[in-house]
Amino acid sequence: MNDLHKLLDIATLAAEAGGWVLKSYWGNLEEIEEKGRSGDLVTAADKASEAAILEILQRHVPDHGILAEESGVLGNSASPYLWAIDPLDGTTNFAHQFPIFQSQLGY
Numbered sequence: 001m002n003d004l005h006k007l008l009d010i011a012t013l014a015a016e017a018g019g020w021v022l023k024s025y026w027g028n029l030e031e032i033e034e035k036g037r038s039g040d041l042v043t044a045a046d047k048a049s050e051a052a053i054l055e056i057l058q059r060h061v062p063d064h065g066i067l068a069e070e071s072g073v074l075g076n077s078a079s080p081y082l083w084a085i086d087p088l089d090g091t092t093n094f095a096h097q098f099p100i101f102q103s104q105l106g107y
Contacts, residue, residue, distance in 0.1 A: 050087035
């Protein structure tokens with residue numbers, strides 16, 4: 001159970017770091033791009049939030065695998081642990097300052 005508590009603490013720390021980044025971009029977006037298919041947006045907030053989350057994970061669990069929406073597959077692909085990151089779920093809402101969005105992180 002201690003391992004699960006440790007992982008939850010790391011997930012919380014990473015999500016909070018990503019959330020603070022998103023808060024700093026709220027109402028201050030200058031770049032909004034399309035990626036992949038039409039209407040699939042990515043912003044500087046997505047990228048910066050993901051970078052903050054990745055920094056926490058790489059510092060605390062460098063031997064784990066990571067699947068990040070903007071960066072793809074990272075880390076140890078042979079690890080029994082895989083972190084899935086969506087740094088800004090609801091980018092369209094965020095970009096239009098509609099306050100229904102979240103950062104998703106799972107292991």
